[in-house]
Amino acid sequence: MIPIKLGISSKISILVCSIAVLSVVLTSGWAFYSFRQLLIEENLENIEHDAHVASDRLRSRIEDMSNDVKFLHDIPPISGLIRASTNSDGIDIEDTSSEVQWKNRLAVIFKELINAKPYYRRIRFIGVADKGREIVRVDRVVPENRIVRIPDDQLQTKEHRDFYQAIIKTADKQVYLSEMNLNWDHGKIIVPHVPVIRAAMRVEDEQGKIFGFVLINMDLSYVFKELKESLHSQTKFLMTNTNGDFLVHPDPLKTFGFDLGRPSLILEEYPTLKGQFNDVGLEHWSGMIEQDSAKSPTMAASMHKIYFDPTKPDRFICLLLTIPKDKIVASLEAVQRQILYVMIGLFLIAMVIGLFFSRSLTRPLLQIIESIDSYGKGDTHSIHVHKAPSDETGILLHAFQHMVFQVEKRANELRFSEARNRAVLDAAADAILSINENGIIQSVNEATETLFGYTSDEMIGQQIEKLMPSPHREMHQSYLERHRNPEMNHPAPSEGVIGRIREISGLRKNGSVFPMELSVSRVWINQSQLFTGIIRDVSERKEAEARLIAKNIELEQKNKEAEQFIYSVSHDLKAPILSCTGLMALLWEDMDRNDLDAVRDSLKRIDRNVLRLENCVGDLLEFCRVGSIPHEPVLVDVNKILKQVVTELELSINQADATLDIEQDMPSVIADPNRMTELFINLLNNAITYGCKDAANRTIHVGGKVENGQVQYFVKDHGNGIGEAYHEKIFSLFQRLNNDRQGSGVGLAIVSRIMELHNGKVWVESQPGQGATFWVAFPMQPQSDVVV
Numbered sequence: 001m002i003p004i005k006l007g008i009s010s011k012i013s014i015l016v017c018s019i020a021v022l023s024v025v026l027t028s029g030w031a032f033y034s035f036r037q038l039l040i041e042e043n044l045e046n047i048e049h050d051a052h053v054a055s056d057r058l059r060s061r062i063e064d065m066s067n068d069v070k071f072l073h074d075i076p077p078i079s080g081l082i083r084a085s086t087n088s089d090g091i092d093i094e095d096t097s098s099e100v101q102w103k104n105r106l107a108v109i110f111k112e113l114i115n116a117k118p119y120y121r122r123i124r125f126i127g128v129a130d131k132g133r134e135i136v137r138v139d140r141v142v143p144e145n146r147i148v149r150i151p152d153d154q155l156q157t158k159e160h161r162d163f164y165q166a167i168i169k170t171a172d173k174q175v176y177l178s179e180m181n182l183n184w185d186h187g188k189i190i191v192p193h194v195p196v197i198r199a200a201m202r203v204e205d206e207q208g209k210i211f212g213f214v215l216i217n218m219d220l221s222y223v224f225k226e227l228k229e230s231l232h233s234q235t236k237f238l239m240t241n242t243n244g245d246f247l248v249h250p251d252p253l254k255t256f257g258f259d260l261g262r263p264s265l266i267l268e269e270y271p272t273l274k275g276q277f278n279d280v281g282l283e284h285w286s287g288m289i290e291q292d293s294a295k296s297p298t299m300a301a302s303m304h305k306i307y308f309d310p311t312k313p314d315r316f317i318c319l320l321l322t323i324p325k326d327k328i329v330a331s332l333e334a335v336q337r338q339i340l341y342v343m344i345g346l347f348l349i350a351m352v353i354g355l356f357f358s359r360s361l362t363r364p365l366l367q368i369i370e371s372i373d374s375y376g377k378g379d380t381h382s383i384h385v386h387k388a389p390s391d392e393t394g395i396l397l398h399a400f401q402h403m404v405f406q407v408e409k410r411a412n413e414l415r416f417s418e419a420r421n422r423a424v425l426d427a428a429a430d431a432i433l434s435i436n437e438n439g440i441i442q443s444v445n446e447a448t449e450t451l452f453g454y455t456s457d458e459m460i461g462q463q464i465e466k467l468m469p470s471p472h473r474e475m476h477q478s479y480l481e482r483h484r485n486p487e488m489n490h491p492a493p494s495e496g497v498i499g500r501i502r503e504i505s506g507l508r509k510n511g512s513v514f515p516m517e518l519s520v521s522r523v524w525i526n527q528s529q530l531f532t533g534i535i536r537d538v539s540e541r542k543e544a545e546a547r548l549i550a551k552n553i554e555l556e557q558k559n560k561e562a563e564q565f566i567y568s569v570s571h572d573l574k575a576p577i578l579s580c581t582g583l584m585a586l587l588w589e590d591m592d593r594n595d596l597d598a599v600r601d602s603l604k605r606i607d608r609n610v611l612r613l614e615n616c617v618g619d620l621l622e623f624c625r626v627g628s629i630p631h632e633p634v635l636v637d638v639n640k641i642l643k644q645v646v647t648e649l650e651l652s653i654n655q656a657d658a659t660l661d662i663e664q665d666m667p668s669v670i671a672d673p674n675r676m677t678e679l680f681i682n683l684l685n686n687a688i689t690y691g692c693k694d695a696a697n698r699t700i701h702v703g704g705k706v707e708n709g710q711v712q713y714f715v716k717d718h719g720n721g722i723g724e725a726y727h728e729k730i731f732s733l734f735q736r737l738n739n740d741r742q743g744s745g746v747g748l749a750i751v752s753r754i755m756e757l758h759n760g761k762v763w764v765e766s767q768p769g770q771g772a773t774f775w776v777a778f779p780m781q782p783q784s785d786v787v788v
Contacts, residue, residue: 017350017351019350020346020347020350020351021347024343024344024346024347027343028339028340028343031339032336032339035335035339036329039328039329040288040300040325040328040329043300043323043328044286044287044288044300044302046232047232047235047286047300047301047302047321047322047323048284048286048302050230050231050232050235050302050321051284051286051302051303051304051319051320051321052284052304053230053477053478054227054230054231054304054319054321055284055304055306055319056474057223057226057227057230058223058227058306058308058317058319059306059308060471060474061119061218061223062177062197062199062218062308063308064117065120065197065199065216065218066175066177066199068113068117068199068216069175069199069200069201069214069215069216070175070201072109072110072113072123072201072214072216073201073203073214075106075109077102077103077105077106077109078106078125078203078214080092080094080095080097080102080105081099081102081103081106081125081135081136082203082205082206082211083095083206084097084098084099084102085099085127086205093725103135103136106125106136107136107138107149110123110125110136110137110138110149111138111147111149114138114140114147115147118145118222119218119219119222119223119226120140120216120217120218120219121139121140121183121194121196121217121218121219122137122138122139122140122215122216122217123137123138123214123215123216123217124136124137124138124214124215124217125137125203125212125213125214125215126158126164126212126213126215127211127212128168128210128211128212129212130157131157131159131160132157132158132159132161132164133155133156133157133158134150134155134156134157134158135155135212136149137149137150137155138150140219156185156186161184163176163178163198163200163215166178167200167202167213167215168202168210168213170200170201170202170311172202172204173201174201174202174311175199175200175201175311176198176199176200176201176213176311177197177198177199177308177309177311178197178198178199178200179197179241180195180196180197180220180241180247180317181195181196181256181259182194182195182196182256182259182260183195183196183217189259189260193256194219194221195219195220195221195224195247195256196217196218196219196220197217197218197220198215198216198217198218199215199216199218200213200214200215200216201213201214220247224239224248230478231321232323234323234327235321235322235323236250236299236321236322236323237250237319237320237321238250238266238319238320238321238322239317239318239319239320240265240266240317240318240320241317241318242314242315242316242317242318243258243265244265244266244267244277244318245257245258245263245264245265246258246264246265246266247317249264266318266320270289270320272289272290273289273301273303273320276303277303277318280314282305283304283305283307284302284303284304284305285302285303286300286301286302286303287300287301288300288301288325289301289322297324297325297326298324298325298326299322299323299324299325300322300323300325300328301320301321301322301323302320302321302322303318303319303320304318304319305317305318305319306318306319371400371401372400425443425445425446426445426446426447428445428447429447430447430534430535430536431444431445431447431448431450431451431452431534431535431536431537432444432445432447432448432532432533432534432535433445433448433459433464433532433533433535434530434531434532434533435464435530435531435533436528436529436530436531437480437483437528437529437530437531438480439463439464439465439476439477439480440461440462440463440464441459441460441461441462441463441464441466442460442530443460444456444459444460448535451506451508451535451537452467452506452507452508452509453508453509453510454467454509458509464476465477466507467506467507468504468505468506468507469505469506469507469513472504472505483498483522483529483531498520498521498522499519499520499521500519500520501517501518501519502517502518502519503515503516503517503518503538504516504518506535506537514537514539515537515538515539515542516535516536516537516538517535517536517538518533518534518535519533519534520532520533577609579605579609580606580609580610583602583605583606583609584602584606586598586602587599587602587603587606590602632672633670633671633672633758634670634671634672634673635668635669635670636668636669636670636671636672636673636676637668638666638667638668638669638676638704638713639664639665639666641673641676641677641680642662642666642680642702644677645677645680645681645684646660646662646684648681649681649684649685649688652685652688653688656688656689656692656698657692657698658687658688658692658698658699658700659698659699659700660684660699660700660702661699661700661701661702662702662703663702663703663704666703666704666713667704667705667706667711668711669711669778670778671758671778672757672758675754675757675758678750678754679751679754679755679776680702680715682747682748682750682751683715683747683751683774683776684700684702684715685747686715686747686748686774687700687715687716687717687719687772687774688700690717690719690720690772691717691718691719691771691772692717692719695717695718695719695720695771696718697718698718699718700715700716700717701714701715701716701717702714702715702716703716706780709779709780710760710777710778710779710780711777711778711779711780712775712776712777712778713775713776714773714774714775714776715773715774716771716772716773716774717771717772717773718771719771719772720768720769721766721767721768721769721770721771721772722764722766722767722768722772723767723768724767727763727764727766730748730764731748731749731751731752731762732749748774751774751776755776755777755778758778758779759779760776760777760778760779761776761777762774762775762776762777763775
């Protein structure tokens, strides 16, 4: 090796100094320019992201309101209220509820919905009758945030409002979305001003005529406040309608100025945006706005158009976020000074190193470079140098050797620790995964692979949103942004996700969505955040909860049926008891007068009432016995059953002078033969009792058929018939349309109960004066849950 002479060291020193000077000049200029451009681009990206998030949030609010209007359009209280109001006595013919009851139920739904949506200001059901008078109206009263139902005497007519006529002209099943404007009440704009947008849908009656419409008012001030709070304090937030009128502006005089007689347009304030604003196909644009006026400096801007009305594709809301360029680059001045000081310091250090240490550092540094190169190639044995210099470079070389050995030792320990942690994670029953502060998946355990259906290679390195359905996918980036931004790193307790167990939904590889519990923890590693989530599938628990809710609903229905049953029984048992009580009083009076004829008459009447009470109790016991003794369903020959029934009812048939016309070869059915006998006895008894007396044609027809996967039987008479309003009531306990006829009103209730136990159905086809045909229908195959 040729010794390095002083001349070479001097040359190296001069070269180092020259390179240092050139590097400082070039690096400083490049750093200043690059940092300035990066700062502007970063701010453009930030406001573009903010504008995109705000646009999605506003669009989501409007779509949510449209879906709520569709939901309210189809709820039972709307149809029930229409039926009740169109009926002369104000009673719903299907439900027997009054118009007032339907209004109360509808008001309860309105209150629950407006309570769940804090940005809803008013929900109404408006009719077209009486000049468009409000039928039910629920308001949110601010600032108390009370939800109240407006009394009937304070309801208003809306026929004179523009939105009324517009809603009436919309197509059926179409959601109407109004313009965004200030809310009116009693013919004038409300003060303080309340910006609103309305969503409505027409409601038609059973004849297809317009009855009214459901209308929701969204309080835009709440939504605008939401959007503003999510933005940086230096960001200027503006919003316009399709015409360019300001809906939001820092200057309150320009906000909704078109409603207050002082219109102000976006193109008047930003004329350079004319091309972007008027371009129908352009949905979003970001860039720098160069203003001609000195009062309007150059600024970074992001404009998003929100096309929110499917019925009017050209209609949009324009959202514009801006930051003045001078505020962006203001923070650059201090950075420029710091970079300049650093460059000067580096230059001086380079000169000192080049002048005084170039010779002494050359040989030891070469040794160190060789050692580093060997270590990079995996040769740890050649790192040891036997003849190291005794100065600082020798100490550096020995320190480097010791560092390499420590690194190897730590690497082995880390590999062992990682293997141990991996074994623990893979043994865990819950899914465990970790992500960085940008939402990139760093690690998963085997339970995570099983739960989501992906392999670890398919998940690691991907965005965590891959495992999230909407709306959690859209919201997750905003959560991460809060934790990345120190100013937003302390969310409210109700909004935070760290250290809490939350119920959200997960998205599997096959596209299925499932409920899960998520617990998130956070650690800091080298100024970076690592989030670890523990996930538990709660699908089985949710299904169990759903079954429990269904059982509760079923029990509530059974309780209501029991209450109705007790009421009916007490009513029908009370009548003969009261009659006997009255006759007993008369009997004592007759005995005091020694009027034996009157006594005999009273005793006969008491005997008839006791017999009536005995028959009622007997029928009641018969009804209660239906289904109390279970039997296995078998294939029943209905022809044989009918022969037995005719024999049993022969006396009643002859007394009524009735004739039975029974079809031959009736289809068989899988059922309980005992219950089938009871079924036809009660159907034929009903036809003999109510269909033959005073009838010119006393023929009773019995037949059956197989149709639509069902075995159907009918019993038809030629009596007085039954009005449509009573087609369902006659199957209730103790229901009789004619008290002049014998019978307790239990027979058809028994028929209904037997069909319920067979998972079948019963109905009647009849009109007054045209007789009645009673139908029963059994499923072709026995159901697994049949209890007979």
